[in-house]
Amino acid sequence: MFRRLLDAHPHPEGGAWTGARMEEATSGFVNASYFSNLLGDRIKQPGLDKLKAIAETMGFPAQLWLEEPEMWEIPQGSGDLMFVPKGASLKDLLNELFASIPDERTGEAMTSAEVAKRAAGRVTEEELQRMRSGDLENPTLQQLLALSRAFDVDPAYWFRRGEDRPLVDQEVVEALRVEQNRLILHRSLGLSSDQKDMLLVLMEQLQKRGEI
Secondary structure, three states: HHHHHHHHHHOOOOOOOHHHHHHHHHHHHHHHHHHHHHOOOOOOEHHHHHHHHHHHHOOHHHHHHHOHHHOOOOOOOOOOOOOOOOOOHHHHHHHHHHHHOOOOOOOOOOOOOHHHHHOOOOOOHHHHHHHHHHOOOOOOOHHHHHHHHHHHOHHHHHHOOOOOOOOHHHHHHOOOOOOOHHHHHHHHHOOOOOHHHHHHHHHHHHHHHHOO
């Protein structure tokens, strides 16, 4: 993954990025040794702060770290990208998920214990509490992916722009309090993209029939 990013984003002064160049560009935050070890696949759980720094320095969207390389569409020369913006810390983003995404079975807010269980051991309840309080600000890539799966959100959520609309508005929260709505949502989670499209078409047809 890192090699593909290096190939797609050469150094602005020409040539490839090296450990020394990265260390200089990040004022030592990502040093040459870390660069070399990441490139050599010797760092299995890189920290979010280091990945963000590399992305910002090289000029690519930080969310590419969270996506399969086969799905990448790497823009060249993207100059106005924003990563985790001011006012949208990990603490803020995580607490927003807890506030806006209820348990589909009960309609009630999920607890840290429930989310930890959904994360299948990748994130502990204690780590979640520390993230929510702001004590843990640098989760690993695997932890972010586990949280994305636990809440069923796109991994790019963690890098969203500060002016985005809330992930789930109050109208949706109220709708999920209805048992039938929660059942429809729960049963649709395992459907493929094509199957979800078919379901949307069917819903539109039912709505049109109701208007006749």
